[in-house]
Amino acid sequence: MRPFVKMTGCGNDFVVLEASDLESLETASTGFGVTATTASGSGQAMLDKTDIRAMCDRRNGIGCDQLLVIAAQPVQMDARSGAPVAAVSMQIYNSDGSEALACGNATRCVAQLWMDRELEDDARREQVLAAGEQVVVVITASRTLRCWRALDRSTPSKTIPSTTIAQDPFQNVNVFVDMGLPEFEWTRIPLSRDVQRGSALDAVTDLGLADAPKDVASLLARGVAVGMGNPHLVFLLPSEEQLNQIDVRAVGSKLETNALFPQGVNVTFAAIGPAATTGSNAEASRRILAKVWERGAGETLACGSAACAVIAAAQRTGVLVAPAATAADNAANQSVFSVQMPGGTLQVGISAQGTMVLAGPSRVVFVGVYSPPSQSALTAPA
Numbered sequence: 001m002r003p004f005v006k007m008t009g010c011g012n013d014f015v016v017l018e019a020s021d022l023e024s025l026e027t028a029s030t031g032f033g034v035t036a037t038t039a040s041g042s043g044q045a046m047l048d049k050t051d052i053r054a055m056c057d058r059r060n061g062i063g064c065d066q067l068l069v070i071a072a073q074p075v076q077m078d079a080r081s082g083a084p085v086a087a088v089s090m091q092i093y094n095s096d097g098s099e100a101l102a103c104g105n106a107t108r109c110v111a112q113l114w115m116d117r118e119l120e121d122d123a124r125r126e127q128v129l130a131a132g133e134q135v136v137v138v139i140t141a142s143r144t145l146r147c148w149r150a151l152d153r154s155t156p157s158k159t160i161p162s163t164t165i166a167q168d169p170f171q172n173v174n175v176f177v178d179m180g181l182p183e184f185e186w187t188r189i190p191l192s193r194d195v196q197r198g199s200a201l202d203a204v205t206d207l208g209l210a211d212a213p214k215d216v217a218s219l220l221a222r223g224v225a226v227g228m229g230n231p232h233l234v235f236l237l238p239s240e241e242q243l244n245q246i247d248v249r250a251v252g253s254k255l256e257t258n259a260l261f262p263q264g265v266n267v268t269f270a271a272i273g274p275a276a277t278t279g280s281n282a283e284a285s286r287r288i289l290a291k292v293w294e295r296g297a298g299e300t301l302a303c304g305s306a307a308c309a310v311i312a313a314a315q316r317t318g319v320l321v322a323p324a325a326t327a328a329d330n331a332a333n334q335s336v337f338s339v340q341m342p343g344g345t346l347q348v349g350i351s352a353q354g355t356m357v358l359a360g361p362s363r364v365v366f367v368g369v370y371s372p373p374s375q376s377a378l379t380a381p382a
């Protein structure tokens with residue numbers, strides 16, 4: 001039997017498991033009264049693909065786009081404030097059982113879970129409230145991500161009985177995640193060859209889209225490959241009408257395994273409307289809509305790393321001109337864009353260092369205990 005927390009970030013949904021519930025692990029004190037799991041013992045060997053798929057299954061399992069295995073890690077020094085902050089590792093598995101190296105919405109959800117849990121400790125809670133900001137580091141296989149939220153004594157709090165796994169005293173308080181720099185260098189995305197010499201790649205020659213129906217091929221003539229810790233391919237379209245002409249499943253599933261992407265790719269179609277003609281924030285007022293076909297999970301209601309990839313691609317190709325941030329990495333002072341996805345709106349800012357900062361709603365949906373099917377049920381024909 002496995003305890004789990006079900007979370008959602010704009011309809012991109014996750015099952016969160018604790019590594020410590022999956023096996024007995026080598027442990028150490030983190031310094032905040034919680035137990036840390038060594039990086040090598042963070043859940044990887046404990047779940048196989050069949051097991052992951054079964055839990056992610058929406059009919060016979062719990063159902064989710066990604067399954068996450070988290071483990072407390074030793075306290076880190078915050079690069080910005082120099083203060084000690086809690087750290088948690090997160091392994092990400094797509095619903096098809098494949099491992100992913102990054103997930104923006106999962107990072108937001110896990111950071112929120114960890115922050116809420118940290119506040120259960122009265123002494124720590126006092127420290128956080130005095131600082132006015134709560135910081136947690138989420139360590140994924142590809143990047144170490146700083147996550148933060150503003151909290152003070154006036155923040156509305158909610159009391160949930162402490163017997164539940166997930167206390168959620170500050171539900172709906174946005175967590176910001178610094179997702180890091182977007183990568184355009186072909187070996188780092190990665191691509192199988194160097195085709196993106198300018199800012200974009202040619203879909204017909206580089207992706208073999210020549211066979212696609214003419215109207216689709218002309219809409220998808222140029223794509224932008226972006227690494228956000230995971231690989232993304234973004235198509236920027238001028239209008240919502242054109243976005244609606246795209247069969248996300250048909251095109252996305254075809255491109256997901258395109259040979260140009262040796263590790264597969266997440267495919268996003270985004271419509272960026274015209275800028276307002278007046279106002280100091282004309283660029284940020286542009287309506288940005290996006291639909292995503294996720295590698296290993298299919299069409300999802302939202303994808304955080306894809307939202308970052310859209311803004312990075314639009315900036316790279318000159319479609320969006322983001323004004324420089326006015327203060328180093330302060331969320332309130334960044335150029336912030338709203339990316340509307342079918343499940344909700346994500347905010348993407350560009351920090352003074354050029355990193356992508358992601359924010360948006362996230363919440364615990366329920367907590368539960370999963371009972372795995374017997375071996376024979378797992379192998380029985382459908």
Ligand SMILES: N[C@@H](CCC[C@H](N)C(=O)O)C(=O)O
Nearest residue numbers: 100103104105230303304305
């Ligand atoms: N939903 C995620 C991305 C999940 C991983 C992706 N499917 C991959 O395989 O890279 C997000 O919010 O970023």
